[in-house]
Amino acid sequence: MQDEVCKSVDKILSDIKNYGDDALIKYTNKFDSQNISKENICVSREEIENAYKTVDKKFLDVLRRAAENIMFFHEKQKRNSWIVTKENGVILGQKVMALERVGVYVPGGTAAYPSSVLMNVIPAKIAGVKDIVMVTPPLKDGSINSNILVAADIAGVSKIYKIGGAQAVGALAFGTDIIDKVDKVVGPGNVFVAEAKKSVFGYVGIDMIAGPSEILILADGSANPKYIAADLMSQAEHDKLASAILITDSEELSEKVTIELQRQVKTLSRKNIILESLKNYGLIIVTDNIENGIRLSNIIAPEHLELCVREPFSILESIKNAGSIFMGNFAPEPLGDYIAGPNHVLPTSGTARFFSPLSVDDFIKKSSFTYYTRKSFSKVGNDIIKFADIEGLTAHANSVKVRLK
Amino acid sequence: MQDEVCKSVDKILSDIKNYGDDALIKYTNKFDSQNISKENICVSREEIENAYKTVDKKFLDVLRRAAENIMFFHEKQKRNSWIVTKENGVILGQKVMALERVGVYVPGGTAAYPSSVLMNVIPAKIAGVKDIVMVTPPLKDGSINSNILVAADIAGVSKIYKIGGAQAVGALAFGTDIIDKVDKVVGPGNVFVAEAKKSVFGYVGIDMIAGPSEILILADGSANPKYIAADLMSQAEHDKLASAILITDSEELSEKVTIELQRQVKTLSRKNIILESLKNYGLIIVTDNIENGIRLSNIIAPEHLELCVREPFSILESIKNAGSIFMGNFAPEPLGDYIAGPNHVLPTSGTARFFSPLSVDDFIKKSSFTYYTRKSFSKVGNDIIKFADIEGLTAHANSVKVRLK
Numbered sequence: 001m002q003d004e005v006c007k008s009v010d011k012i013l014s015d016i017k018n019y020g021d022d023a024l025i026k027y028t029n030k031f032d033s034q035n036i037s038k039e040n041i042c043v044s045r046e047e048i049e050n051a052y053k054t055v056d057k058k059f060l061d062v063l064r065r066a067a068e069n070i071m072f073f074h075e076k077q078k079r080n081s082w083i084v085t086k087e088n089g090v091i092l093g094q095k096v097m098a099l100e101r102v103g104v105y106v107p108g109g110t111a112a113y114p115s116s117v118l119m120n121v122i123p124a125k126i127a128g129v130k131d132i133v134m135v136t137p138p139l140k141d142g143s144i145n146s147n148i149l150v151a152a153d154i155a156g157v158s159k160i161y162k163i164g165g166a167q168a169v170g171a172l173a174f175g176t177d178i179i180d181k182v183d184k185v186v187g188p189g190n191v192f193v194a195e196a197k198k199s200v201f202g203y204v205g206i207d208m209i210a211g212p213s214e215i216l217i218l219a220d221g222s223a224n225p226k227y228i229a230a231d232l233m234s235q236a237e238h239d240k241l242a243s244a245i246l247i248t249d250s251e252e253l254s255e256k257v258t259i260e261l262q263r264q265v266k267t268l269s270r271k272n273i274i275l276e277s278l279k280n281y282g283l284i285i286v287t288d289n290i291e292n293g294i295r296l297s298n299i300i301a302p303e304h305l306e307l308c309v310r311e312p313f314s315i316l317e318s319i320k321n322a323g324s325i326f327m328g329n330f331a332p333e334p335l336g337d338y339i340a341g342p343n344h345v346l347p348t349s350g351t352a353r354f355f356s357p358l359s360v361d362d363f364i365k366k367s368s369f370t371y372y373t374r375k376s377f378s379k380v381g382n383d384i385i386k387f388a389d390i391e392g393l394t395a396h397a398n399s400v401k402v403r404l405k
Numbered sequence: 406m407q408d409e410v411c412k413s414v415d416k417i418l419s420d421i422k423n424y425g426d427d428a429l430i431k432y433t434n435k436f437d438s439q440n441i442s443k444e445n446i447c448v449s450r451e452e453i454e455n456a457y458k459t460v461d462k463k464f465l466d467v468l469r470r471a472a473e474n475i476m477f478f479h480e481k482q483k484r485n486s487w488i489v490t491k492e493n494g495v496i497l498g499q500k501v502m503a504l505e506r507v508g509v510y511v512p513g514g515t516a517a518y519p520s521s522v523l524m525n526v527i528p529a530k531i532a533g534v535k536d537i538v539m540v541t542p543p544l545k546d547g548s549i550n551s552n553i554l555v556a557a558d559i560a561g562v563s564k565i566y567k568i569g570g571a572q573a574v575g576a577l578a579f580g581t582d583i584i585d586k587v588d589k590v591v592g593p594g595n596v597f598v599a600e601a602k603k604s605v606f607g608y609v610g611i612d613m614i615a616g617p618s619e620i621l622i623l624a625d626g627s628a629n630p631k632y633i634a635a636d637l638m639s640q641a642e643h644d645k646l647a648s649a650i651l652i653t654d655s656e657e658l659s660e661k662v663t664i665e666l667q668r669q670v671k672t673l674s675r676k677n678i679i680l681e682s683l684k685n686y687g688l689i690i691v692t693d694n695i696e697n698g699i700r701l702s703n704i705i706a707p708e709h710l711e712l713c714v715r716e717p718f719s720i721l722e723s724i725k726n727a728g729s730i731f732m733g734n735f736a737p738e739p740l741g742d743y744i745a746g747p748n749h750v751l752p753t754s755g756t757a758r759f760f761s762p763l764s765v766d767d768f769i770k771k772s773s774f775t776y777y778t779r780k781s782f783s784k785v786g787n788d789i790i791k792f793a794d795i796e797g798l799t800a801h802a803n804s805v806k807v808r809l810k
Contacts (some may be wrong), residue, residue, distance in 0.1 A: 010440075017804050025761065031654055035560065038617050047543070056791075058791060059792075059795050060670045060790045062791045062792055065788060066788070066792070067503065070600050073489075073497055073704055073773075076489060077416070077499065077501070082481060085482060086462060090745075092478055092482070093730070094482065094747075094764075095721070095724075095730075097725060099758070099759055100725065100758070110797070113796050114792075114795065115792060115796065125768070127493065130572065143406070147795060158637070160807060176605040183758045183759040188637070202614065202754075202756065204759065205756075208608065217600045220579070222785075223803070226807045227804070227807055228407060228422075230800070230803050230804040230806075230807045230808075233800040233803065233804075234800045234801045234803065234804040236800070237799070237800035237801070238798075264803065265805070268799050268800045268803060269797075269799045269801070270798070270799060270800060274800060275728045306582055312776070313776075315565055315586070315776065316500070319500075320502060320505065321770075321772075321773050323696050323771070323772065324772065324773045324774070324775070325500075325771075325772055325774040326774075326775055327496070327774055327775060328777070328778035328806075329777055329779075330777045330778060330779050330781070330782035330807065330808065331775045331776055331777045331782070332804040333804070333806065334789050334792075334793060334798075334801040334802075334805065335782065336775055336776065336787070337776060337789075337792075337800050338788070338789050338801075339785050339788050339789055339792070340495075340497065340777070341497055342497060342499075342773035342774075342775055343773065344554060346588075349607075351607065351610075352772070353504070353505070353588045353770070354504055354609065354610035354770055355610065355770065356587040356769075356770045356771040356772075357771060357772070357773050359499075359771065361766070363465035364761075365726075365757065365760065365761045366761040366762060366764065367724065367726075367727050367728065367729065367730055367757070367761075367762070368478075368728075368729045368730070368747035368748065368762050369616055369721065369729070369731075369747075370729040370730070370731055370732060370736045370741055370745045370746075370747055371732035371733055371736055372733075372735045372736045372740060372745070373646065373716075373735060374734075374735050374737070377735035377740065379737070380740065380744050381744075383467045383470060383471070383743070383744050384739050384740060384743050384744055385522060386463060387462075387464075387467055387471070387519075387739075387742075387743040387744070388466055388739060388743070389486065390461070390519065390675075391518050391519070391520065391741075392515070392550060392643070393639070393642055393643075393672045394673050394675060395635070395638040395639040395641070395642035395673045395675060395679060396634050396639045396642070396739040396742065396743075397739075398638070398639065398669065398672070398673060399632070399635040399636050399638075399639040399737040399738070399739050400737065401635075402632055402635045402669070403632060403635075403734075403735065403737065
């Protein structure tokens with residue numbers, strides 16, 4: 001299976017490289033819609049205006065409030081260039097710049113989440129990326145989901161193209177006559193998209209390859225079993241492969257949560273997915289004390305971590321590995337999915353050990369710079385020559401010698 | 406060729422996963438030295454003390470001064486956790502933490518550069534990584550180059566293992582009885598090391614995959630042709646694949662540099678490498694004006710960029726893509742390789758468009774956190790429910806409903 005995906009993605013990417021827009025249109029009409037041409041591949045301003053007319057007005061307000069909160073949080077992540085002057089006129093510094101052009105992949109069909117549009121686009125916008133290009137596969141009739149269009153517009157996308165799959169990733173990475181080459185491709189997608197992103201890594205930057213979603217709830221006896229059961233299932237409903245884990249030092253809580261799970265699940269529309277996910281990847285672990293629970297949580301390094309304990313801030317310091325941390329009883333994970341402001345694109349499968357939430361940092365690059373005067377350079381000249389001699393690089397030493405003559 | 410490397414790396418990695426230290430010792434004794442056992446695979450304190458006795462005393466001083474400058478620069482890159490309190494008791498923040506354990510790969514043989522040890526280890530140390538594990542293939546007699554050992558000790562490495570190649574990368578990524586699993590593997594290596602790093606990406610973090618080294622010098626009529634010729638060759642001597650490019654608006658300078666190249670190359674020990682590199686990847690480009698030179702440089706996105714122009718600071722803003730920028734006539738690239746302080750591990754092959762120099766940022770991870778009170782949560786509850794409804798996720802809505810009842 002994996003081999004077939006690779007082969008198919010290789011073929012698509014090489015066709016995009018060689019035949020550009022012709023291949024792009026061909027694959028789009030093969031996989032997505034039969035109506036896409038060079039003339040209508042880019043979403044028009046009129047389509048966006050029409051989308052505003054059709055979306056739920058209340059939802060539009062919610063989208064705007066969510067965007068505002070996400071902007072507020074990500075503004076705090078912005079970083080300045082800096083410079084430091086040393087004795088003898090030495091100047092060192094680090095220049096921080098936004099990437100010039102970024103591509104955001106947004107899945108189509110049932111996985112078309114307007115919240116993900118906000119979460120992927122806004123950090124790029126705040127970083128200062130000028131050109132944010134969104135790609136998303138069109139529906140059968142050649143249109144794009146209206147909620148996605150308005151979310152993109154609110155978030156500040158520059159252009160939207162009706163393309164998806166490996167062919168969209170290829171077009172962003174290599175460029176075509178219509179689509180400008182980008183510096184980085186972000187956003188979730190199916191196995192073909194993930195494989196294509198891996199393949200183009202190096203030509204362009206990519207974000208993390210996301211695995212199935214996970215929640216870990218760390219709770220003591222003060223927690224409310226109703227809340228915990230609800231939150232475990234809010235994660236489980238994403239996907240049969242999603243994982244929901246409760247770790248608690250309270251035997252009583254663990255029993256009450258089990259009862260609540262059975263009670264609440266009946267009312268939920270995605271009941272079957274939830275039950276299968278809980279059966280395969282759900283877990284309740286009772287530990288001797290909260291400290292052991294924390295230790296376990298740090299080993300698991302969950303994507304989402306809820307701290308449903310008496311004093312969540314008192315244990316924040318001991319949390320070493322987690323994507324996003326939800327403190328106390330009134331910060332359920334869906335709050336972070338939609339409204340709070342921190343990013344919901346998070347490291348999965350234990351990678352919070354070394355990966356971080358999507359942030360403004362993912363849309364900047366840095367350059368260091370160095371200035372020496374003749375005098376300050378003459379003071380370190382012999383050190384450079386010594387180093388070059390030890391490493392056997394005489395032309396390195398020569399670049400000093402010609403200056404010190 | 407690439408396929409054979411892949412196959413061989415796959416086999417080595419799976420042997421390390423399945424047979425741990427036994428496979429590690431077997432491969433080390435096959436590829437590197439016949440003397441390595443579980444007892445002597447870790448460099449002893451005595452070996453390090455002996456290395457101090459054998460290295461050039463003047464070089465030791467240079468190493469220490471270099472380390473001090475590298476620490477000074479990287480200290481400025483440190484970042485704090487932050488917290489922001491909003492109306493209604495909402496608290497948001499970002500926790501910045503060091504990775505717990507990092508592996509640094511250091512090549513053996515002629516590519517054993519003590520400067521690279523400093524450049525890879527010090528940012529991890531400054532970030533606060535507790536365990537910095539270095540791996541490097543032993544010489545035939547089972548020893549490690551003394552300069553490498555003292556550089557590692559000065560930089561603050563916790564443990565050094567006499568292992569190299571794909572087997573070392575595998576041991577760091579998966580862990581064995583002797584070698585603890587790390588969170589990230591950094592450092593340059595041959596094709597087997599690069600392939601192994603790509604393979605373990607996701608189990609652990611990795612740094613960039615480095616390509617051949619490059620320099621681009623942007624010079625106007627004020628530049629000294631002797632310096633420029635020397636600097637072009639200091640890059641060219643690294644490798645037959647290294648690239649050295651001069652862009653200037655002065656026809657006269659371009660001619661003088663050509664003469665200087667021919668004159669100076671005669672005196673250099675790596676003459677043959679330099680000539681081959683210049684022949685295949687060297688270039689002098691004369692542009693109408695410096696602005697066009699800058700434009701071209703931004704497209705090339707060089708690893709090293711020297712600005713040998715009258716007022717280098719006046720054009721710093723217009724430099725968009727470059728790993729490390731050397732300002733003026735007394736900041737030749739070897740200054741940055743060894744002494745100045747900014748990192749010499751830099752994005753190559755045009756990836757400065759989206760990658761950055763190795764920095765403290767590469768050894769940290771971030772977690773966001775969110776706290777809401779009951780009251781502040783109740784104000785956004787309906788927004789979350791609306792979002793969840795639009796995205797068809799009823800269990801997400803349910804986690805709000807159970808709280809607002």
